[in-house]
Amino acid sequence: MRQQPDDLAHVVGYVLKHAQASLRTRMDDTLRPLGLSTPQYVCMELLSRAPGISSSDLARNAFVTRQTMSTLLRGLQDRGLVERPEQAPSGRARPTALSPEGARLLALAQARADAVDAQMVAGLTAAQTRDLLRYLEKCIDALEGDDAGRTDATAPTDETAPDER
C-alpha cells in the first residue's frame, strides 16, 4: 500500500515543486528523442533570443550558476551546436551563439516544448493563465525583494499568525 501525506496540498512551495517536477519530467521525455536535456534546451532557447550573450548572462536567465552554465555550454559546443570565439573580443566575456546546426535542432525542440507548455495550461482559461502568471510573478518578487534575504528570519510565530483577511 502506498502511503502519502497529502496534507501538504495546501503548502504552496510543495505544490510549486510538484508542478515543476512534472513539467521537467514531461519536458525531458519530450526532448530526449532529440538528444537534448531540458537545461540544454533552455540554454539554446535563450541563445536564439539573444545571440552573442555571455555565459554569465545566460546563467542568470536560466536561473543557474555561471559554473553550471559553463559545463552546459561546453557540452553543446563539443556537439557543434553552439559557437564561441577562442578569445574574448574585449574583457573576458566570450559572445556565444547557436551554430546553424544548433538552430535547426532548436526549431525541432521548440515545437515539442511549446506543445508541452500548451498542454500544461490546457485546463485553464486565458484569464486564469494570466492570473497564474501574475501570482507567480508576485511570489518571485516577494522572494527576491530587497528585504527578502534578511538573516533575522526568526519570528516563527509572529507574522504567520494574522488571519490573512
Add this chain to the structure above:
Amino acid sequence: MRQQPDDLAHVVGYVLKHAQASLRTRMDDTLRPLGLSTPQYVCMELLSRAPGISSSDLARNAFVTRQTMSTLLRGLQDRGLVERPEQAPSGRARPTALSPEGARLLALAQARADAVDAQMVAGLTAAQTRDLLRYLEKCIDALEGDDAGRTDATAPTDETAPDER
C-alpha cells in the same frame, strides 16, 4: 551590460521555473545554518507526517527517484537523524522514521521553512493564494493525466479520473 530576453515572461513553464528556483535558493539559504539542504528537509518533513513510510513511497512524495531518495536517506542515517531496521519486517520495504534528534532538528527547520513559504505568498490575498494552488493543481493534472504521455499508447486502465471533484 546585461542582456536579458524577457519576452519569456509569458511562457508559463519559464516563470514556473523561475519561481521554483527562487524558492529553492531562499530555502537553501534558510536551512544551511542548520546543516540541512532543501531535499533533506523535505525528506524529514515527509517522514514526520508518515512515520514508517518506505523509501520508495518517500521518493514518490518528494518527486525524486528511489535511487536519489536512497542516497539522501543514507546521509541522514549516517548523521543519526533517521532510523530504519536492518532487515525488513516483511517484503523488502524497510520502514523509516525520524530519530528523536531528527525530530528536534526538524522542528527548528520547520519554523524557518514555514516563514519562507509565508513570505512567498505575502503579496497575495488568501483568495489569490487559493486560486494559485488550484491553477497549479490543474497544470499538474494536465501534465500527468492519462493522455499526457502520448508517445506510447499503452492506455493504462488505472485512470485516476473518476474522483475529479
Add this chain to the structure above:
DNA sequence: TGACGCATGTCAGTAGTCTGACATACGGTC
C-alpha cells in the same frame, strides 16, 4: 507448483548543480 508480473532496494555510471576559491579584465578614483 511454477511462471509471470510488479514493487522494493541497491549498484554503477553519467549529468546537472551547487559552494568555494582563484586569476583575469574593465572601470572608476586618487
Add this chain to the structure above:
DNA sequence: GACCGTATGTCAGACTACTGACATGCGTCA
C-alpha cells in the same frame, strides 16, 4: 599610473538526480 571594486571565466570538490540494470520478495494465475 596605482588601487579598489566589480564582473567574467574556470578549476576543484561535493551533493543531487537521472537512466539502466540487477537481485529479491510478494502475489496472481494458469
